[in-house]
Amino acid sequence: MKHRREIDGLRTIAVLPVLLSHAGVSLFAGGFVGVDVFFVISGYLITGIILAEMDERRFSILRFYERRTRRLLPALFVVMATCLLAGWFLMSADAYQNLGQSIVATTLFSNNILLTVTSGYWDMESQFKPLLHTWSLGVEEQYYIVVPLLLALVHRFFRRHVPLALALVGIVSFALSLWSMRAHPVGNFYLLHTRAWELAAGGWAATIRAPEDRPGSDALSLLGLALIAAAVLALPEGSASPSPAILMPVAGTVLILLYCRRGLAYRLLGSRPMVGIGLISYSTYLWHQPLFAFLRIASSSRPATWQFVALIPVALALAWASWRFVERPFRSKAMPFRTVAAILLPAALALLAVGALLHLRGGLPGRFDVAPGADRPATFKQYNMRVVDLKVDRFAAGADKRALILGNSTGRDVVNMARETGALPGYAIVYRDDLDLCDGPALSAWKRALVEAATLVVLVYDHKPRNTCSGWQLAQRPDLYGKIVFVGPKDFGINLNPYARLPLAQRPRAQVPLSDIALTASRQYRAITPPTLYVDVIAALSRDGRHVPVYDRQGRILSEDRVHVTRAGARFVGQRIFQTPAWQHVIMRVEGAKR
Incomplete structure (x- = not known):
């Protein structure tokens, strides 16, 4: 040609x-x-x-x-x-x-x-x-x-x-x-x-x-x-x-x-x-x-x-x-x-x-310093997905304390945080990613029964802004009143690759800027949720509201994909969010109601 x-x-x-x-x-x-x-x-x-x-x-x-x-x-x-x-x-x-x-x-x-x-x-x-x-x-x-x-x-x-x-x-x-x-x-x-x-x-x-x-x-x-x-x-x-x-x-x-x-x-x-x-x-x-x-x-x-x-x-x-x-x-x-x-x-x-x-x-993770006790890279996916084993349609028979945790993969993160920190001792846990409380009366009979049977309901917001119903209204619903708590979004920045090169001694001080997406989501969810029932994850992790840690004190990474936590991340984040006043308030109220 x-x-x-x-x-x-x-x-x-x-x-x-x-x-x-x-x-x-x-x-x-x-x-x-x-x-x-x-x-x-x-x-x-x-x-x-x-x-x-x-x-x-x-x-x-x-x-x-x-x-x-x-x-x-x-x-x-x-x-x-x-x-x-x-x-x-x-x-x-x-x-x-x-x-x-x-x-x-x-x-x-x-x-x-x-x-x-x-x-x-x-x-x-x-x-x-x-x-x-x-x-x-x-x-x-x-x-x-x-x-x-x-x-x-x-x-x-x-x-x-x-x-x-x-x-x-x-x-x-x-x-x-x-x-x-x-x-x-x-x-x-x-x-x-x-x-x-x-x-x-x-x-x-x-x-x-x-x-x-x-x-x-x-x-x-x-x-x-x-x-x-x-x-x-x-x-x-x-x-x-x-x-x-x-x-x-x-x-x-x-x-x-x-x-x-x-x-x-x-x-x-x-x-x-x-x-x-x-x-x-x-x-x-x-x-x-x-x-x-x-x-x-x-x-x-x-x-x-x-x-x-x-x-x-x-x-x-x-x-x-x-x-x-x-x-x-x-x-x-x-x-x-x-x-x-x-x-x-x-x-x-x-x-x-x-x-x-x-x-x-x-x-080849050995190219950089490897923290003692750190999980193998990329295993956070399987760690997160193992929570799907709790995706059942009823609580274990005879359980007095019953926690229903709702949300997508960020909800599974909260389940892992509770497991790693022992935040829900004695609780039977059911996890669902297909139960939307906003559906209200439109929920199927078995989902309504699951909500009513729960003594604690944890609604975990996504890391991205999403249109959803008012947390104020949910908190006043008869089937949720006095037992619901809302967990806010989290995020570990735009890119974590530069931090992989840090020596172990410097890692505990490393801070990554939060993404605009996470900051927008946090503002949105705070605006629709009662503050006394809102567990602000970003506030629990961040001193200035704009940066969060990359590693725990041993230099183990908290998140590999900037959203979902590793095992070390579940322990680190869980220890902080389960000490927040909102979480403690709801837990004390639930425990008090049982007594």
């Missing part, structure tokens, strides 16, 4: 909005559609090359994968190795373990599958994942496992129907994405079957012979640019993708690929700055996410937008160096493929081995 400068410029149109969007520049909130533009470009170029070689009877699947290997792996491996090196110094054990998993998945072009499987309540926040963006490489390479075989089959027996075959692939995939938007939103974003239509759209465009001198071609090209710009500037952050709205950048890209051969759009996209950035767009895309992620990982508070923007020139500089000294040599025919394989195969095996080691060894 003849090289087209304007496609290099189109790559610039794709990559820069991605960088600005991920940097948090609000004007470019929809810049994530740059990835969709990349998918269409890839489908167009690769399909065009495959079909041209098939027409000339010289297509080889081995040569095809050789080109993909030369194109993708060298720069990718350099970036992954750099992430491992930076993670050694900057990442906590849990985060480094997660990086190891991503290294394995990315090396196997399946990070999109890993992210789909692991995304959920307990997953580490995506902003701290240096290799999050490699999900798109997984989609592409999985597509190119299937499509060359499909094209070979259709080309051999039904050459005229190749456009129809690609159109059918696109229609089916788009229909699946519409269904998955609600049914499986995470998989809809990450997986091949809901993204294939974007690559197929580019492939379909490669089968269309648009005349270069067609009247109105420049207008159609400018319309394509306008559609991409409209998506970048109009789509809000967090928009569903793929979705019908993504038709805008996809259709815009197709128009440019078909009709941008001369005119204003051609001169813009074919200009030297646009072509220059486009040539290094792959490496730019590879470098930007690790730079942004490690800026967050190294910062105890949320970095400002200007700091991310300041890293964009750094990403471009690294991308140029990567393109000049890694991409170009490996793509050159002067380097035989046996040499390429001799370098890349051991590198791939080494990355797989290191990634597996990080997973199996829990992120």
Whole structure:
């Protein structure tokens, strides 16, 4: 396929909005559609090359994968190795373990599958994942496992129907994405079957012979640019993708690929700055996410937008160096493929081995000081979930003291705090995450019976602001009067990675700033709850109301994910909240009523 400068410029149109969007520049909130533009470009170029070689009877699947290997792996491996090196110094054990998993998945072009499987309540926040963006490489390479075989089959027996075959692939995939938007939103974003239509759209465009001198071609090209710009500037952050709205950048890209051969759009996209950035767009895309992620990982508070923007020139500089000294040599025919394989195969095996080691060894916690008696990293999840054993529909027969603890995983934290500190001696405990006191008369009969049977009801608020009913009204309900207590939200800041490097002697003094989310939640819940019945967790932990400890006196971390407590955290926090006047008042009242 003849090289087209304007496609290099189109790559610039794709990559820069991605960088600005991920940097948090609000004007470019929809810049994530740059990835969709990349998918269409890839489908167009690769399909065009495959079909041209098939027409000339010289297509080889081995040569095809050789080109993909030369194109993708060298720069990718350099970036992954750099992430491992930076993670050694900057990442906590849990985060480094997660990086190891991503290294394995990315090396196997399946990070999109890993992210789909692991995304959920307990997953580490995506902003701290240096290799999050490699999900798109997984989609592409999985597509190119299937499509060359499909094209070979259709080309051999039904050459005229190749456009129809690609159109059918696109229609089916788009229909699946519409269904998955609600049914499986995470998989809809990450997986091949809901993204294939974007690559197929580019492939379909490669089968269309648009005349270069067609009247109105420049207008159609400018319309394509306008559609991409409209998506970048109009789509809000967090928009569903793929979705019908993504038709805008996809259709815009197709128009440019078909009709941008001369005119204003051609001169813009074919200009030297646009072509220059486009040539290094792959490496730019590879470098930007690790730079942004490690800026967050190294910062105890949320970095400002200007700091991310300041890293964009750094990403471009690294991308140029990567393109000049890694991409170009490996793509050159002067380097035989046996040499390429001799370098890349051991590198791939080494990355797989290191990634597996990080997973199996829990992120190598021994890189930093380990406090005596500290639990193994990442075991806080199982520690929290063990409370589900108490999720039953009735109290043990014959129990005189019966505590009903309500809430999601933060409610389970309170159960663990009570267990670690012995705060509820002699109590039979039932935990429920599906009993909403705000439902009142709408509660099922067995739930009403459970509430009435309880001698103590503990309602634990979430760590995020949520619309809920008035605690003042709940406290006056006949079935709750005199036996309910409310436990406020807690939080351990924005990022705990920097504190992992502290020596044991310094850890008891470490304080982390609370997140704005937790402070907002605390204000909201205090406003709707009687102060004499409100256990203010943040106040119990914080001297100034804005900072909380990171470690206990022995240097054991209180929370690994910044919300849920470890075993040491349950003991540390529990010892403080169960001494608050609100808790003592309710307990004394309940005990007095029993006597």
